[in-house]
Amino acid sequence: MLWETVPHLSLTLLDIVTEELQSLENDQWQGKSLIEFVQLEAGRLSALEECCQEQKAFGPFEVSINFSEHDRVQVEIRGTPHTDSDRDFAEYRGTISDITTRKVAESRALYLSNHDELTNLKNRRALNNDLPQIIARAQSTSKKVAYVGIDLDGFKAVNDSYGHAAGDNLLVAVSRRLEGTSKENSHVFRKGGDEFVMLIENLPATDFQSYVNLIADRALQSISQDFPSTEKDVNISASIGVAVFPDDAFHADEFARRADLAMYSAKFQGKSRLVWFDRQLDNEMDHRFKLEAELKRAIEQA
Numbered sequence: 440m441l442w443e444t445v446p447h448l449s450l451t452l453l454d455i456v457t458e459e460l461q462s463l464e465n466d467q468w469q470g471k472s473l474i475e476f477v478q479l480e481a482g483r484l485s486a487l488e489e490c491c492q493e494q495k496a497f498g499p500f501e502v503s504i505n506f507s508e509h510d511r512v513q514v515e516i517r518g519t520p521h522t523d524s525d526r527d528f529a530e531y532r533g534t535i536s537d538i539t540t541r542k543v544a545e546s547r548a549l550y551l552s553n554h555d556e557l558t559n560l561k562n563r564r565a566l567n568n569d570l571p572q573i574i575a576r577a578q579s580t581s582k583k584v585a586y587v588g589i590d591l592d593g594f595k596a597v598n599d600s601y602g603h604a605a606g607d608n609l610l611v612a613v614s615r616r617l618e619g620t621s622k623e624n625s626h627v628f629r630k631g632g633d634e635f636v637m638l639i640e641n642l643p644a645t646d647f648q649s650y651v652n653l654i655a656d657r658a659l660q661s662i663s664q665d666f667p668s669t670e671k672d673v674n675i676s677a678s679i680g681v682a683v684f685p686d687d688a689f690h691a692d693e694f695a696r697r698a699d700l701a702m703y704s705a706k707f708q709g710k711s712r713l714v715w716f717d718r719q720l721d722n723e724m725d726h727r728f729k730l731e732a733e734l735k736r737a738i739e740q741a
Contacts, residue, residue, distance in 0.1 A: 450476060473531070477502040477516060494520045494528050501538065513542040555629040557607055558614035566628040566636055570691045573626075573640050574684055583642035584684040585651045586694050588702040589617070589658060591633035592710040593675040601673070609673060612666050620657040636698075647683070648715075655679050655713050663711065676711035678702055687716050697721070 450471055479487060479502050490497035498517030518533035553565040561569070570586075577584045591613065598606035610633065617627050617635060628636045637658065639651060659679055665672040680701025688694040697716045705714040 449473075473518075477504060477514075490518075491531070496520065498533065501542075504535075512537055513539045558611050558629050560614050560618075560627055560629040560635075562628065563630050566630060566638075567691075569626065569628075570638065570695065573638055574691060574694070577640060577684055580641070581644065582640065583644065583647050583686070584694075585637075585639040585642060585647070586682045586684070586698040587637040587639065587651070587655055587658070588630075588680045588695075588698040589635040589637065589662075590678045590702055590706065591635075591662070591675055592678055592706070594633040597673055597675065605673070609666055609675070613662055616661040616664075617658055620654060620661050622654060625654065636695075642683075651681060651683075652713070655681060659711070659713060678705035678710050679713040680705055680716065681713065682716040 450469060450473060474484065474487060474491075477500075479500065483500050483502075487497055487500060496517075496519045499515045500517075501513065501515055503511045504514055515536045515538050516533060518531045520528055521530050521532055523529040553561055553568070555562045573584055576582075594606065594609065597609055610629070613635070614627070614629065617637065621627050621637060622639070624639060624641045626638045626640075628638070630636050637654070639654060642650065659677055662675065662677045665674050667673075680698050680703070682688060682694055682698035682701060684694055687697050697720070700720045701714045701716040704720055705712045708714065
């Protein structure tokens with residue numbers, strides 16, 4: 440698409456070749472300012488206005504053009520100043536390229552990179568990106584965040600007995616149930632395999648335990664209910680571990696690790712239960728690592 444303006448940037452020519460924009464009526468662009476015709480975010484709008492004031496070439500800028508009440512096209516716009524025979528500034532001329540297809544593809548690629556293909560939940564990559572941001576928001580508002588680690592009990596037996604297709608169907612069903620038990624201030628992720636995470640933010644400084652317990656207990660109960668299967672009703676449970684920012688950790692990695700410790704403790708205590716992190720778990724893990732290291736040395740020296 441080609442365009443031209445007069446010196447004060449009113450559009451005088453719009454040579455439309457893009458199919459989506461052919462529905463534009465003349466009164467939707469003719470005589471309008473170029474800046475009015477396109478919709479730019481504040482930063483790029485200032486850059487465009489500065490270029491036009493100084494009569495410099497600009498672009499490419501990615502902008503949106505509304506061509507109907509409900510639809511818009513993503514385009515890339517470039518402009519170059521032109522002078523008349525006396526070398527005085529006369530007009531801008533430029534191009535507008537339809538990049539809608541490219542932007543849709545980029546958006547889809549970004550979505551897939553941050554979502555689990557099977558369950559459509561956010562994935563580990565998204566968790567690693569989102570957790571520091573959620574912690575930063577909590578720091579700025581003096582709120583707490585709960586990291587709820589959820590590991591399925593009995594999932595391997597389902598895979599082994601009924602096959603991976605049944606296991607996949609079960610993971611999808613668990614995902615929908617977890618989403619059903621979460622609140623507006625909760626975010627559900629599939630961390631990998633049969634492990635899920637729920638982040639609960641905007642928790643008050645006091646009496647947050649009962650709120651988190653309510654959501655975690657609902658998740659535990661929903662997972663423990665039978666899952667209809669083509670073979671037979673499948674029954675599993677979950678081991679759930681909870682850590683709280685800033686009570687248990689200040690940094691994302693440590694926060695996740697301590698929730699995992701609580702989750703592993705829930706498994707060790709008999710599964711199908713909820714365990715909150717406490718400092719004793721760290722001490723027990725250190726003791727276990729030391730015993731394992733000593734056992735390994737003893738075997739090597741034997």
